[in-house]
Amino acid sequence: MKGTAPLERHTGAAASVRRVRAVLRRHGYLILKSWTRIVSMMYYPTVTMIVWAFLTLYLAPTNNFLKDAPGFFIGAVLLWDVLFRGQLGVSLTFIEELYARNLGNLFVSPLTLPEYIAGQLSMSVLRALIGVGGACLFAFLLFRFSIFSLGLPLIAFFANLLVFGWAIGLAMSGVILRLGLGAEEFAWAAIFVLAPVSGVYYPIAVLPSWLQAIAWGTPSAHVFEGMRGVLLRGTFGWDHFWVAAGLNLGYLVLGASAFAWAMRHARDHGTLLQMGE
Amino acid sequence: MTPSDSAIVVADLSKSYGAIEAVRGISFAVRRGTTTALLGGNGAGKTTTLSMLLGVLTPTAGRATVLGEEMPAYRHRVLPRMNFTSPYVDLPKRLTVRENLAVFADLYGLRRPRERIAAVAEDCDLVDLLKRPYGNLSAGQRTRVSLAKAVLNEPDVLLLDEPTASLDPDIGDRMRTYLERYQHRTGCTMLLASHHMGEVERMCDDVIMLRAGAVVDQGAPRELIARYGRDTMEEVFLDIARGGGEERAAGAAAEESTS
Numbered sequence: 001m002k003g004t005a006p007l008e009r010h011t012g013a014a015a016s017v018r019r020v021r022a023v024l025r026r027h028g029y030l031i032l033k034s035w036t037r038i039v040s041m042m043y044y045p046t047v048t049m050i051v052w053a054f055l056t057l058y059l060a061p062t063n064n065f066l067k068d069a070p071g072f073f074i075g076a077v078l079l080w081d082v083l084f085r086g087q088l089g090v091s092l093t094f095i096e097e098l099y100a101r102n103l104g105n106l107f108v109s110p111l112t113l114p115e116y117i118a119g120q121l122s123m124s125v126l127r128a129l130i131g132v133g134g135a136c137l138f139a140f141l142l143f144r145f146s147i148f149s150l151g152l153p154l155i156a157f158f159a160n161l162l163v164f165g166w167a168i169g170l171a172m173s174g175v176i177l178r179l180g181l182g183a184e185e186f187a188w189a190a191i192f193v194l195a196p197v198s199g200v201y202y203p204i205a206v207l208p209s210w211l212q213a214i215a216w217g218t219p220s221a222h223v224f225e226g227m228r229g230v231l232l233r234g235t236f237g238w239d240h241f242w243v244a245a246g247l248n249l250g251y252l253v254l255g256a257s258a259f260a261w262a263m264r265h266a267r268d269h270g271t272l273l274q275m276g277e
Numbered sequence: 278m279t280p281s282d283s284a285i286v287v288a289d290l291s292k293s294y295g296a297i298e299a300v301r302g303i304s305f306a307v308r309r310g311t312t313t314a315l316l317g318g319n320g321a322g323k324t325t326t327l328s329m330l331l332g333v334l335t336p337t338a339g340r341a342t343v344l345g346e347e348m349p350a351y352r353h354r355v356l357p358r359m360n361f362t363s364p365y366v367d368l369p370k371r372l373t374v375r376e377n378l379a380v381f382a383d384l385y386g387l388r389r390p391r392e393r394i395a396a397v398a399e400d401c402d403l404v405d406l407l408k409r410p411y412g413n414l415s416a417g418q419r420t421r422v423s424l425a426k427a428v429l430n431e432p433d434v435l436l437l438d439e440p441t442a443s444l445d446p447d448i449g450d451r452m453r454t455y456l457e458r459y460q461h462r463t464g465c466t467m468l469l470a471s472h473h474m475g476e477v478e479r480m481c482d483d484v485i486m487l488r489a490g491a492v493v494d495q496g497a498p499r500e501l502i503a504r505y506g507r508d509t510m511e512e513v514f515l516d517i518a519r520g521g522g523e524e525r526a527a528g529a530a531a532e533e534s535t536s
């Protein structure tokens with residue numbers, strides 16, 4: 001029998017970092033060695049971007065607004081996809097464990113829920129960078145639109161949308177853990193409820209007043225309003241930025257709490273070892 | 278037996294799901310460095326008990342401690358020194374065997390994971406399978422990978438739920454030999470839920486018999502066989518699982534005392 005020397009182990013923070021890395025490794029192996037997965041991540045944002053880019057080309061000659069801001073729709077669709085990929089990245093990382101019936105193995109290891117969530121969020125960044133990054137590359141190659149033309153505010157927009165996506169993704173993970181894989185569709189569809197009130201392609205002012213009140217409660221509405229400010233007026237709205245950041249903090253706490261509550265429920269009802277396809 | 282002699286101590290442990298009592302106030306202790314079988318028919322409460330010991334199921338009442346730490350409250354102190362196998366869980370199928378083991382080496386914070394994976398792969402006869410996706414393996418090969426995962430962190434306490442259920446007699450025997458040698462080398466404590474009575478007689482120092490969520494008898498396999506006046510654990514199991522075994526044990530004891 002091999003391995004007779006005592007095993008050496010990391011402890012404390014070093015062990016914690018390795019557990020987060022384990023979650024990244026597990027999903028990184030899955031994604032990075034499968035070109036079909038990478039293509040599928042880039043496919044939807046790229047095709048949507050191309051449709052909006054051609055619509056821009058069609059409307060721009062007769063539309064002063066688009067003449068001033070030709071990247072308006074393309075920028076909007078790319079940023080919307082940051083939100084979508086951010087949410088999906090968190091939810092799918094969890095759903096993959098259910099498909100694999102691996103949840104029991106993970107949670108009888110020393111992995112803690114905060115470490116697992118840290119892994120989910122890291123995977124979300126990776127998925128968003130691959131999906132949106134591919135679409136950004138095609139936007140530049142095909143239409144000469146660079147997302148970086150938004151300048152430094154791009155970082156603020158990206159971060160706020162990603163964090164909002166995390167909050168929804170964590171809440172959806174909780175819903176799926178509570179209701180089972182039958183609720184998987186929520187993970188794919190949840191974000192689209194927010195599209196009308198996020199003002200992705202139009203100002204919030206066009207919404208009915210009662211819907212505007214709801215819209216201003218979403219960080220995404222503030223981000224897209226901020227994006228229009230940068231593209232049309234050349235100004236960055238700090239007020240929108242801070243409101244979005246504050247809302248995100250609240251939603252992130254709510255999303256993580258929903259997931260933690262579902263985990264406690266699963267421990268009470270013995271579903272951690274049995275959940276799967 | 279003092280608590281310090283025991284790796285696992287269970288006291289008045291219960292688990293209910295609404296009106297259903299899956300485990301009803303069970304108490305037992307597992308001595309350090311021994312192998313104990315948790316036996317009972319389907320639905321007797323074996324997996325529920327193991328789940329509470331692993332910290333993935335919260336008891337309704339009672340206490341369970343593993344290596345002196347109360348579960349599930351202090352599970353993160355003891356989980357690095359535990360591991361398990363169960364037919365209720367699986368490993369990611371698209372990852373290779375090596376990738377799966379590398380993920381768990383990180384989860385258990387192992388230094389020099391490559392060396393450890395190589396050693397475990399050799400012990401579990403997995404060297405030729407390391408590059409193959411887990412999903413492409415046969416049921417027996419997957420069981421060996423699960424066992425490799427279970428000993429990867431060289432646990433002090435190993436919970437085994439049906440560890441050799443899908444193995445042919447040859448591979449099953451090799452796995453039992455491996456577990457015996459592993460225990461001899463490391464002093465690991467094993468709690469084994471099994472329906473394979475030959476395995477229990479061969480490997481286990483003690484047996485805990487469950488029926489309908491309660492402990493109905495316990496003792497060393499030879500003691501139980503003698504107490505029930507039977508020749509094998511298989512017969513003892515049938516006596517207890519079908520009920521009426523207690524009367525038979527009492528009868529056997531009376532016969533013994535009059536002879």
